[in-house]
Amino acid sequence: MSTTTTTSPTGSRPLPGLLPEHKKRITPKRPHDYLCWAAAIAVVAGLVYTTVTNENYQWPVVFSYFTTRSILDGLLLTLVLTVVSMGLGTLLGLLLAIMRMSHQPPISGLAGLYITFFRGTPVLVQLIFWFNIAALYPNVSLGIPFTDISTPVDVNALMTPLTAAIVGLTLNEAAYMAEIIRGGFASVSRGQYEAADSLGMSGFTRLRHVIIPQTMPAIIPATGNQVIGMLKGTSLVSVLGVAELLNSAQSIYARTYQTIPLLIVASLWYLIMTLALSVPQSMIERRFSRSTRRQAAVATATKESLL
Amino acid sequence: MKADGTIVARKLCKSFGSHQVLREIDLTVSAGEISCIIGPSGSGKSTLLRCVNGLETVDRGVLRVNGEDFGYVEKDNAYHAVRPQRLTEQRARIGMVFQQFNLFPNMTAESNVMSGPVLVKKTDRRTARERAQELLAQVGLSGCGHKYPAQLSGGQQQRVAIARALAMDPSIMLFDEPTSALDPELVGEVLGVMRDLAHNGMTMLLVTHEMGFARDVADEVLFMDDGIAVERGDAREVLANPKEKRTQEFLERVL
Ligand SMILES: Nc1ncnc2c1ncn2[C@@H]1O[C@H](COP(=O)(O)OP(=O)(O)O)[C@@H](O)[C@H]1O
Ligand SMILES: [Mg+2]
Numbered sequence: 001m002s003t004t005t006t007t008s009p010t011g012s013r014p015l016p017g018l019l020p021e022h023k024k025r026i027t028p029k030r031p032h033d034y035l036c037w038a039a040a041i042a043v044v045a046g047l048v049y050t051t052v053t054n055e056n057y058q059w060p061v062v063f064s065y066f067t068t069r070s071i072l073d074g075l076l077l078t079l080v081l082t083v084v085s086m087g088l089g090t091l092l093g094l095l096l097a098i099m100r101m102s103h104q105p106p107i108s109g110l111a112g113l114y115i116t117f118f119r120g121t122p123v124l125v126q127l128i129f130w131f132n133i134a135a136l137y138p139n140v141s142l143g144i145p146f147t148d149i150s151t152p153v154d155v156n157a158l159m160t161p162l163t164a165a166i167v168g169l170t171l172n173e174a175a176y177m178a179e180i181i182r183g184g185f186a187s188v189s190r191g192q193y194e195a196a197d198s199l200g201m202s203g204f205t206r207l208r209h210v211i212i213p214q215t216m217p218a219i220i221p222a223t224g225n226q227v228i229g230m231l232k233g234t235s236l237v238s239v240l241g242v243a244e245l246l247n248s249a250q251s252i253y254a255r256t257y258q259t260i261p262l263l264i265v266a267s268l269w270y271l272i273m274t275l276a277l278s279v280p281q282s283m284i285e286r287r288f289s290r291s292t293r294r295q296a297a298v299a300t301a302t303k304e305s306l307l
Numbered sequence: 308m309k310a311d312g313t314i315v316a317r318k319l320c321k322s323f324g325s326h327q328v329l330r331e332i333d334l335t336v337s338a339g340e341i342s343c344i345i346g347p348s349g350s351g352k353s354t355l356l357r358c359v360n361g362l363e364t365v366d367r368g369v370l371r372v373n374g375e376d377f378g379y380v381e382k383d384n385a386y387h388a389v390r391p392q393r394l395t396e397q398r399a400r401i402g403m404v405f406q407q408f409n410l411f412p413n414m415t416a417e418s419n420v421m422s423g424p425v426l427v428k429k430t431d432r433r434t435a436r437e438r439a440q441e442l443l444a445q446v447g448l449s450g451c452g453h454k455y456p457a458q459l460s461g462g463q464q465q466r467v468a469i470a471r472a473l474a475m476d477p478s479i480m481l482f483d484e485p486t487s488a489l490d491p492e493l494v495g496e497v498l499g500v501m502r503d504l505a506h507n508g509m510t511m512l513l514v515t516h517e518m519g520f521a522r523d524v525a526d527e528v529l530f531m532d533d534g535i536a537v538e539r540g541d542a543r544e545v546l547a548n549p550k551e552k553r554t555q556e557f558l559e560r561v562l
Binding site: 189191192194195196197198199200201202203205209210213214 | 362398399400401405409412413422423426427472
């Protein structure tokens with residue numbers, strides 16, 4: 001019919017301007033898009049309004065205590081507890097993971113029992129339990145079997161609040177780290193072991209250069225999450241009287257009765273620290289993310305230096 | 308240390324639990340010979356191949372690779388397992404290529420090829436890298452050394468895997484369905500590399516469904532079914548005029 005160039009493919013009407021294949025596709029904004037924004041803004045505005053106008057927040061008190069000596073000391077202890085418990089927990093977790101993967105049923109069974117027990121009971125209960133362990137074993141004697149060499153140990157004196165805190169957090173963390181590490185090893189296919197074997201690699205070389213680098217994309221992001229969890233989890237040891245961040249805040253408001261402002265102080269510090277950790281964490285996560293080209297992630301994460 | 312490139316199996320038996328996967332298999336591959344194992348899925352082809360480099364242990368029978376008992380030493384009416392270190396030495400002289408390539412994803416192509424010499428033979432890195440570049444060129448991949456396996460196509464990955472196995476200077480190469488995981492248009496490039504190897508006198512034992520390749524390149528064909536070596540003989544003879552009924556039926560199905 002029409003000999004002009006712009007006819008729609010359906011051949012109905014001639015169209016002015018753009019060819020149909022060049023036209024933009026537009027999704028109009030719908031009322032509920034605006035509604036969502038309005039609702040969110042209303043909620044935030046309400047929260048801001050009440051935090052500013054409600055005198056009971058006592059913001060001046062918050063600011064005056066934010067960097068007091070005892071709060072900063074508590075903060076430091078929180079960080080120390082996190083690092084120590086996380087470090088020891090990871091080492092013990094590695095040992096447990098290796099035991100769990102053992103081909104000897106008694107060994108893997110033992111590790112399984114440990115993991116089930118420590119993951120199946122609340123950390124808070126475990127912490128209180130360790131603090132009171134002397135009720136169960138008042139005296140133990142450390143010694144070399146079949147000799148006379150031994151020293152009695154007074155468990156009550158040994159199990160200070162800080163020791164109980166570290167022991168409790170470490171033992172609990174180890175159970176979780178064991179599962180994470182085991183998961184990392186499970187993510188390496190059998191073919192990788194076989195390829196290493198077929199080249200004549202020894203068990204150690206195979207582990208060091210082939211297997212461990214490939215477990216990292218599964219282990220590192222999960223461990224990052226554990227660190228953040230541990231940082232917040234240390235607040236539980238306040239019940240044992242360890243003067244970490246929360247306990248330091250509690251000690252102050254026990255005297256001054258400014259409960260809310262001091263809890264805000266503690267919360268803000270926890271928030272700052274978890275945010276500070278979540279930046280590297282999300283970078284790590286993006287790099288290791290399983291869905292998007294796992295192999296490339298392995299490669300960039302663990303540059304093998306045969307070169 | 309002998310490495311004459313021969314494989315001899317006599318009455319080889321292997322079971323997984325109560326399931327007997329290899330039933331008294333006989334096999335002889337002379338130096339420089341190309342031997343193909345064919346047969347339906349689940350017939351024990353991979354298991355036989357994996358026994359030859361110790362990825363599976365043999366239950367009973369004789370297995371001599373490179374002129375010596377593999378993985379065991381014969382003493383006082385019994386075979387005694389060798390030390391792990393001895394086993395890795397024996398393995399290092401046998402190259403293996405897998406269906407799923409199994410390249411190390413944490414290493415570049417070049418590092419994959421260097422991994423055997425550097426980590427096992429303790430060759431110095433410079434020599435190992437030069438050799439790796441030679442081998443990559445040999446499989447048609449010069450210039451791809453810096454790439455990671457994830458950046459290579461299946462065919463390229465399999466050729467890197469072949470180069471990696473060759474880097475150990477093996478006297479025998481084993482291939483377990485090296486082209487089965489590849490898109491059809493990539494099969495040719497891998498078979499081409501294998502053909503070159505065959506012409507250069509490498510002893511090769513391979514499981515394959517590429518009957519054309521078997522006919523062109525193989526000296527011997529072994530047809531396996533249900534753990535039994537049903538028929539063995541000259542490749543072109545077996546493929547063209549199979550004597551056994553089961554071989555005939557199988558070939559009719561695949562050709
Ligand atoms: N590790 C194993 N454990 C138990 N059974 C196995 C194992 N490997 C192989 N099999 C069994 O042995 C038989 C032969 O397997 P395989 O050698 O892989 O056959 P093919 O390579 O000819 O397809 C199959 O029935 C398979 O299920
Ligand atoms: Mg198979």
